[in-house]
Amino acid sequence: MADFRYGPVELYLVGFEGDRPAPEVMDALTAQLDSGTVRLLDFVIVARSADGEVTVTEIDEDEYGFGDVELGAVGIAGEDDIDELAELIEPGASAALIALELVFARELASKLAASGGVVLSSERIPAPVVNAIVDVIENEEGE
Numbered sequence: 063m064a065d066f067r068y069g070p071v072e073l074y075l076v077g078f079e080g081d082r083p084a085p086e087v088m089d090a091l092t093a094q095l096d097s098g099t100v101r102l103l104d105f106v107i108v109a110r111s112a113d114g115e116v117t118v119t120e121i122d123e124d125e126y127g128f129g130d131v132e133l134g135a136v137g138i139a140g141e142d143d144i145d146e147l148a149e150l151i152e153p154g155a156s157a158a159l160i161a162l163e164l165v166f167a168r169e170l171a172s173k174l175a176a177s178g179g180v181v182l183s184s185e186r187i188p189a190p191v192v193n194a195i196v197d198v199i200e201n202e203e204g205e
Contacts, residue, residue, distance in 0.1 A: 066175070069168030071103060072186065073139060075147045077157045082107065091160075103135040104161035108144060110151040118144055134163060 076083065094100050105121040120136065139161045151157050174181065 066168055066172045068103075068135070068163050069166070069171050070164045070184075071138065072162050072164060073143060073147070074160045074162065075108075075150060075157050076160065077151065077155060079155075081109070081156055083158055099164075099166050101134050101163040101165050102160070103163050104133060104137065104139045104159075106139055106144065106159040107156060108148050108151060108159055109156040110148060110153050112154045114153050116145075116148045116151075118148075135161070 076087075078084065078087070091102070095102055107119040107121060109117045109119075111117070139159050144159060147157075147159060173179075
């Protein structure tokens with residue numbers, strides 16, 4: 063069996079008002095980290111000034127209240143990722159670029175690789191879209 067040190071990693075670019083995500087968002091992220099479902103690898107704040115200038119701030123664990131959480135792979139969100147994703151941020155706005163390892167999927171990824179399996183495609187459907195689709199389906203079934 064392939065013994066992976068890391069499971070699949072997802073990069074999230076999350077826009078927010080102000081210079082940091084709301085405390086409730088950070089609490090929800092910390093709860094997931096504490097549960098072991100995901101592991102925080104990297105956390106970067108990307109801001110675009112009104113004139114379009116981009117500022118990147120690497121965040122350390124204590125600064126955002128992560129407590130004992132250790133960032134697992136600072137720098138995994140590389141300059142190319144940051145440059146590409148920064149284009150999605152409106153002038154005068156900020157976003158957090160968060161790299162999360164999907165710890166729960168590490169064993170599955172190892173077993174797939176060991177069996178010769180290859181992931182041909184992977185797509186994440188955002189929660190608002192999933193919920194809207196399920197609402198439509200349930201409404202149609204209820205008619």
